[in-house]
Amino acid sequence: MRLDLWLWAARFYKTRSLARTAIETGKVEVGGQRAKASRALRAGDGLRISRGEEQFEVHVLALSDTRGPASVAQTLYAETEASRAAREAARALRAAERNGYQAPETKPDKRARRLIRALGDIDAL
Numbered sequence: 001m002r003l004d005l006w007l008w009a010a011r012f013y014k015t016r017s018l019a020r021t022a023i024e025t026g027k028v029e030v031g032g033q034r035a036k037a038s039r040a041l042r043a044g045d046g047l048r049i050s051r052g053e054e055q056f057e058v059h060v061l062a063l064s065d066t067r068g069p070a071s072v073a074q075t076l077y078a079e080t081e082a083s084r085a086a087r088e089a090a091r092a093l094r095a096a097e098r099n100g101y102q103a104p105e106t107k108p109d110k111r112a113r114r115l116i117r118a119l120g121d122i123d124a125l
Contacts, residue, residue, distance in 0.1 A: 001063045004037040009064045011073040012049055057083035
């Protein structure tokens, strides 16, 4: 079974083309090595998947070429405990970083918009 098709069926990516792009850019490794989208995947293979800020380390349990409900997709793989703990710790860290942020109550007025435009993108420096 093709790797990109399995990633789509296991609901790691929303479309096959997104899965193929992730594989080609090196965000998916099979057995610690970069793979092609057409690589034959077998039960028992170990995958490392980077999706956004999340990292998954999974073992393939079953193969499927059809995309079903999430409950069925979760039976196709088993995530390692170390991977699950690392994702939870990263999620808690991101939540703690967001904790002090408070969105502005109103839109900026004309004077504030001019000031924002004059300052430009401060982070680009």
